[in-house]
Amino acid sequence: MCILLSSGGKSGELCDARGVNSTERRRILAAAALGRDAGHPGPDPEGGDPLRAVSGQIVDVSPHLIIIDTEQGVEERLVIAPWATAWHGVDLAPGDLPIGATVVIRALRDGKVAERIWADITRMTGAILSVEGRRDLHVELDCGPHRGRRSVLIPYRTTGRLRVRHPQLEPGYLFDAIGIRDEGVGHALLPATSQPGHPARAVPTPPPAYGGAQQRISGTATWSDAFDCDERGAAYPMVERSDAACPDAEVSCVGLPYLAIGSLLHIRNVCTERAANMPIVACGCMAGRFCDRCVECGTSPRGRIVELSASSFVELGGELTKGCFNARVGLG
């Protein structure tokens, strides 16, 4: 994800200055100035057999083998594990997935054995701008300054299910749903959270911090499909507005410390005990507006701390259709 810096005489794309990844460069420069170890992005080895996320388009699929064409144009062949399940709006057998669907696969054994497959999955997170329609609902979402606006269709059969968890389906309130992409339109099928009771622009203030900042912060980690395909990284709400050129940043109901695009985060999935170091690659201004909890394993403290790319979320053991996991985050 490229962020264009435009403040204070800085210009150019953050992700491509002099052919070096600038987020990585920042980490190296900061480590040099402070005399610390720069750290390396990637999974912690203690989490057991590492998971790998593979994404691409299905070229061919049978009950035992799936062939996909990745973003880099490489054909990957994965064996489908006997216990594997797939999701394409509903749970189904992997062999029934449609050819041509875009999939994210959770794979074992160096990415050779497919264990869970999500096809055409998308997540619609934003503030509601308008709601139209009587049977099928058309919702216009504001997904933040970097992500723009998005139109979402709520099919009649899922309106009840979504409305139960989104009682305030009206402009100004937050919306977060998971669904499938069909001909370029997102169809909302599952609520990804219980809608926070506050409007998008009235996020509660964090509790006062007594006696210094904490080393590790607990809360919710979610995923978003606004990252580049196959990108590993996180969006973090508490980045300086001028640094990230993000006018809606610095808002969170958790007392988060200021970090920058390029800082390395240590993210632990408390539910699966998997952890990884991950760079901040984007401003998480929309995630910061959600003051909700994750109930994936126990009830997490309030507030979204990070928003991960789908690949990173899967590699930390997250289930895309559940939408979140309880996380503990510190500086890597």
Place this chain on the structure above:
Amino acid sequence: MLESQLPILIVLLALGTFAKLATVHTDSEPGALTRLGPAVLVPGPLRKPALVCCAVGELALAAGLLLTTHPLFRWGTVVFFALSTYVLLELRRRRPDAGCGCFGEVSSTPVGVRSIARTVMLTGMALMSVWAPLPGMSGVSWWTLAGVVVLAVLSPELEEAVDRIRYRAPCEQRPSVESVGLAKLKASSTWRSHADELLSAEPYDSWRELCWRFFVFANREKDDVVFAVYLTGRHPVVRMAVVGRDDTDSMPEYTAVSA
């Protein structure tokens, strides 16, 4: 005695005006106004004008009380505080989470009995001043001091201010301005000893991580010179390193530290 409370009313009205205007002016965090005062009772787009209107009204009353003995301003003040009492009661009933916003952002604690008692008290003071023979600040006496003490006891803002001083957020969570960091860097001895090696006095990249702000410059050999400035203190710690453009790992050629 009748004119003894006039100075308090004038000062409070003026303070209220400036605090409200300052809150509107520094509405940097989107949505901050949605938690404050009677503004929450009006629709979103009208919140700022409502707060400004209230501030201007208070300023007019303060000026009127200071300069004239005209009953319009005297009774206007009584009506203003009586109305405030009603608005606070209504606010407490409809939005128990919202602060009164009486003195802008510092009055963000939810409206309680004390805030309401304070406006009742102020209504009483205003009513007493209606028949005061003199305008303005001429009536300062021990009665004025007594009034100040009673109002201080009824003000939750004072406790809020004390708490803010005692429990200041750690510097990792405090916002900081990039230009202040740059000014601190340029005032440091580390900067002075390396400034002439740099191609430009303006950094080409800058970011903040926890309590440090980093500035990156290019030097004549086209290497990166990175300065890290600690964000607290008048003469903060400044660290620097030179990193070759092709270095992909942290291998500083040299590191200097100054305090």
